[in-house]
Amino acid sequence: MKSATTAPGDVTSFSLGLALPLGLAFAIFFVLPLAQLFYLSLHNDTAATVWGLGQYIKFLTDPFSLAVLGSTLLLGAEVTLACLVLGYPIAWLYQRSGSRVQTLIIMIVLLPLLTSVVVRTFAWIVILGRQGIINSVLQSLGLIGTPLRMIYTQGGLIAALAQVQMPLMVLPLITAIGRIDPNLSDASASLGAGSWRTFVKVMLPLSMPGIIAGCTLTYAAAITAFITQSLVGGGQMLFMPMYLYQQASTLQNWPFAAAISIIFLFAVLAIVALFSTLGRRARGYGDAR
Amino acid sequence: MASVSEAKSLVLDRITHRFASGTMAVSDINLDVKGGEIIALLGPSGCGKTTLLRIIAGFIGQSEGRVIIGNDVVDALPPNRRAVGIVFQNYALFPHLSISENVGYGLAARGVDKATRAKEAQRLLDMVQLGPFGERLPRQLSGGQQQRVALARALAIKPSILLLDEPFAALDKNLRLDMQIEVKRLQRMAGTTTLIVTHDQEEALSMADRVAVLSHGHLEQFGTPSEIYDQPQTLFVNSFVGTANKMKGVVVATDASGAKVALEAGGEIIARAPKPVSASDKVTVCLRPEHLTFVTDDTGFAGEIGMALPLGATVVHEIKAKDGTSIKISQARTGGTPLREAGTPVRVAPLAPGLATVFPE
Numbered sequence: 050m051k052s053a054t055t056a057p058g059d060v061t062s063f064s065l066g067l068a069l070p071l072g073l074a075f076a077i078f079f080v081l082p083l084a085q086l087f088y089l090s091l092h093n094d095t096a097a098t099v100w101g102l103g104q105y106i107k108f109l110t111d112p113f114s115l116a117v118l119g120s121t122l123l124l125g126a127e128v129t130l131a132c133l134v135l136g137y138p139i140a141w142l143y144q145r146s147g148s149r150v151q152t153l154i155i156m157i158v159l160l161p162l163l164t165s166v167v168v169r170t171f172a173w174i175v176i177l178g179r180q181g182i183i184n185s186v187l188q189s190l191g192l193i194g195t196p197l198r199m200i201y202t203q204g205g206l207i208a209a210l211a212q213v214q215m216p217l218m219v220l221p222l223i224t225a226i227g228r229i230d231p232n233l234s235d236a237s238a239s240l241g242a243g244s245w246r247t248f249v250k251v252m253l254p255l256s257m258p259g260i261i262a263g264c265t266l267t268y269a270a271a272i273t274a275f276i277t278q279s280l281v282g283g284g285q286m287l288f289m290p291m292y293l294y295q296q297a298s299t300l301q302n303w304p305f306a307a308a309i310s311i312i313f314l315f316a317v318l319a320i321v322a323l324f325s326t327l328g329r330r331a332r333g334y335g336d337a338r
Numbered sequence: 339m340a341s342v343s344e345a346k347s348l349v350l351d352r353i354t355h356r357f358a359s360g361t362m363a364v365s366d367i368n369l370d371v372k373g374g375e376i377i378a379l380l381g382p383s384g385c386g387k388t389t390l391l392r393i394i395a396g397f398i399g400q401s402e403g404r405v406i407i408g409n410d411v412v413d414a415l416p417p418n419r420r421a422v423g424i425v426f427q428n429y430a431l432f433p434h435l436s437i438s439e440n441v442g443y444g445l446a447a448r449g450v451d452k453a454t455r456a457k458e459a460q461r462l463l464d465m466v467q468l469g470p471f472g473e474r475l476p477r478q479l480s481g482g483q484q485q486r487v488a489l490a491r492a493l494a495i496k497p498s499i500l501l502l503d504e505p506f507a508a509l510d511k512n513l514r515l516d517m518q519i520e521v522k523r524l525q526r527m528a529g530t531t532t533l534i535v536t537h538d539q540e541e542a543l544s545m546a547d548r549v550a551v552l553s554h555g556h557l558e559q560f561g562t563p564s565e566i567y568d569q570p571q572t573l574f575v576n577s578f579v580g581t582a583n584k585m586k587g588v589v590v591a592t593d594a595s596g597a598k599v600a601l602e603a604g605g606e607i608i609a610r611a612p613k614p615v616s617a618s619d620k621v622t623v624c625l626r627p628e629h630l631t632f633v634t635d636d637t638g639f640a641g642e643i644g645m646a647l648p649l650g651a652t653v654v655h656e657i658k659a660k661d662g663t664s665i666k667i668s669q670a671r672t673g674g675t676p677l678r679e680a681g682t683p684v685r686v687a688p689l690a691p692g693l694a695t696v697f698p699e
Contacts, residue, residue: 232430238417239395239424240444240495250443254434 090307097304104308114292114309118316121272121289124206125320128271129264131211132218136263137256139215140222158219161212170280173209174200177281201283209281214270218263225259226252261328265321272317289313345373345529346408346498348394353403355389363389364555367403371548376525376532378542381552382578387535390552391501394533396420407498418447423497423530427504429488431476437463437487438472444495462490466524482513489521493528500525500532506541518545539579543567551575571612573622573697582624583665585639589619589696597696599623603659605639607687609694620699627654627668629693630686638687641665646677653677657686 093103108114143154161169176182177199184196199205229252237247275290282288289309297306348371355363364386371377379387392398394405396417404411412420431440441462442455450458463469466486468479476484485505492500505521506514522545525532536542542549543563551558551566551574559571570576577584587599587607596610599621609623644656644664648671655678657665667686678684688694 230428230430232426232428233432235395235397235417236424236426236430236432236491237443237447238397239420239422240491241418241421241447242443243418243447246447251432 086307086310089304090311092304095302095304104305105312107305108308108312117287117289117292118312120286121313122316122320124203124210124278124288125268125272127203127207128210128214129218129268131207132214132267133260133264135211136215136218136222137260140219140226140259143219143223144226158216162216166213166276167280169213170209170277173205173212173277173281177205177208200281201285203282203286206278206282206286209277210271210274213274213277214267217266217270221262221266222256222259225256225262229255258328261324265324265328268324269317269321345531347371347373347406348499348531348533349404349406350390350394351404351406353390353393353400353405355386355393355398355400355402362555364393364400364552367552367555367557369550369557369560371531371533373531374529375547376522376534376545378534378536378546378549379552380536380539380542380549380579382537384554385552386555387537387552388503389555391424391503391533391535394499395422395424395501421495421497422499422501423492423495424501424503425485425488425492425505427507429476429484431484431487431491433476435475436472437468437474437476437479440476440487441472441491441494443491448495458494459490462494463487465527466490466520481509482517485509485517486520489524493524493530497530500528500530502532502534504535504537506536506538514541521545543579549579551579553578569610569612570624570695573624576624576695576697581627581666583627583630583663585623585625585659585663585665586661587621587623587696589615589617589621591617596691597621599696601639601659601661603639603641603661603663605637607638607694608691609696610692611696613698615696615698621696622699624695624697625665625688626693627666628652629689630665630667631669631689632667633685633687636685638685640683640685643678643680643682643684645680648677657684 089097090104091100091102093099093101139154139158143151146154164172174181178184179196179198179200181200183199184193187193188196233251233255234247237251238244242250272288273290275294278286278288279291293306293309293313296302296309348369350367350369353367354365357363367386367390369377379390381387389398393400396412396415399413404413406412407420407422431437432443435443438456438459441459442450445455445458460469460472463472466489468483468486468490471479471483471487476487479487485508502521506517509517518541534542534545543566546563548560548562549566550560553574559566559575561569561571566575566579570579573584576582585601585603587601590598590600590606592598592611592615596608597615598606598608600606601623607623607625615621639659641657641659644658647654647656651671652668653671654666654668657667659665665686
């Protein structure tokens with residue numbers, strides 16, 4: 050007997066079963082643990098027997114926890130800003146280069162992604178350390194007497210994170226800038242605008258979709274970069290991923306760790322939502338060709 | 339008109355440009371454009387006309403020669419200080435700015451205050467008959483409307499020279515004619531010296547006061563549309579502008595009025611010689627299809643009808659000459675114009691001796 054009766058080509062007529070494997074994987078490995086995490090966070094004691102909002106109240110009334118959240122969100126903003134300021138000129142250069150230089154730029158930008166995160170992070174330790182490359186060069190040149198402290202500082206951490214996240218910023222920017230009609234800057238110049246005016250009035254607004262996309266990706270990646278944060282940041286600086294890890298693994302306080310996760314998740318979602326709202330407003334004209 | 343007398347002249351003085359790769363883009367171009375004139379730069383793609391336009395606008399610095407606008411040599415000025423208005427082929431309107439802001443952009447760059455800017459933008463939009471569209475975005479307008487906005491935007495800065503880069507190429511045929519008339523009207527109103535870059539000969543001949551024909555970076559001829567069409571100076575101009583039948587031959591004799599040429603297809607033709615030729619030179623004779631007629635005497639050359647094409651108002655016959663050359667002859671269609679059967683033997687000659695043109699090979 051024939052079972053299929055709907056017209057061919059109708060997408061909805063295809064069996065939803067095709068989506069089942071991915072759907073199941075999502076449900077089992079993502080939705081379920083998240084639900085479990087949420088369930089766990091709604092308990093007041095470490096053994097998870099007493100229901101209550103105690104963990105959330107504890108976090109939101111604890112200045113230390115709030116400071117960790119604040120510094121994590123701030124770290125993300127700083128890394129994003131660094132990536133934007135450094136990445137925009139790279140994307141700009143890419144669009145104005147010949148194909149050979151373009152390949153080179155892409156290679157350099159993608160290189161961090163092709164290296165293991167641990168290797169990459171240790172490389173930064175070697176570069177930034179007390180006896181690291183920068184310090185020994187500066188010392189041998191006689192520019193500094195005592196080694197500068199760069200490792201285990203916010204600045205060092207931002208540099209390391211910015212390098213790793215750079216592709217996430219540069220690639221969307223390259224796409225966005227590449228979609229801008231090159232005649233527009235010529236038109237602007239012929240109408241009497243100098244290059245700065247052309248950049249601010251034409252190029253920047255039209256590359257806004259790329260800026261928003263790049264910032265969202267960079268931000269989300271920077272604040273959750275557990276390994277880089279821990280190794281380059283060291284013990285003195287505590288960020289949300291490490292805080293969470295300590296609560297879960299060292300202190301075995303699973304409900305509190307779960308509550309941290311949920312709060313962190315929503316904080317990040319709020320910021321991503323903010324970016325995408327800005328993005329949608331920017332896209333109002335940015336998509337016009 | 340007062341504005342016309344203020345219009346600036348444009349002189350291209352021995353402009354030569356080589357690309358970084360060493361390719362010659364334009365070579366030794368001299369053009370003398372009077373204030374208020376419309377000039378067409380006509381040529382096939384790759385002839386250097388767009389390079390020339392970009393040199394005038396200042397986007398490319400020429401290798402040699404000078405660009406003189408009015409009394410000033412502008413070679414040292416960047417594009418934003420040349421006051422040259424451009425309408426780009428794709429219009430290049432700023433997609434994120436309203437129509438009114440697009441038109442006022444050049445004034446904003448000159449530090450004109452917002453109220454004056456809006457008023458001036460409105461005046462220009464009224465002039466291009468887009469008065470009510472100021473608040474819209476460019477993508478909400480049709481192609482013809484966008485082009486008028488681009489024109490208004492370029493005219494807003496009161497440019498000394500207006501450059502139009504293939505301005506009608508993106509429009510469909512009916513709209514194109516309307517826009518050509520519109521642009522010519524606006525140009526007359528503003529009195530701005532205008533250069534149109536085009537590969538469309540009809541556009542060039544109908545719009546321009548004078549036409550500069552370019553080929554491979556060389557200026558082939560610079561003259562009025564009728565000079566270009568009726569007295570082509572080179573073989574390229576003769577075959578690129580209008581249609582031309584080309585026939586090979588050898589010069590038999592020359593005199594003040596031209597040259598007598600023995601065609602390879604048999605027969606002899608008297609032709610005008612814009613470039614000097616002398617007896618026994620191998621030459622190419624150009625004959626426009628509308629300058630040929632069927633004859634019953636023994637002038638001209640013989641052939642047989644290949645095909646008859648009734649094209650509405652004209653009838654075109656394709657003729658195979660004795661040496662195999664395919665010749666087209668076009669006649670106005672009157673009530674009695676018969677279509678001739680394929681294979682009919684005929685004789686064809688120019689309507690008058692001066693209508694054939696001979697070029698040395």
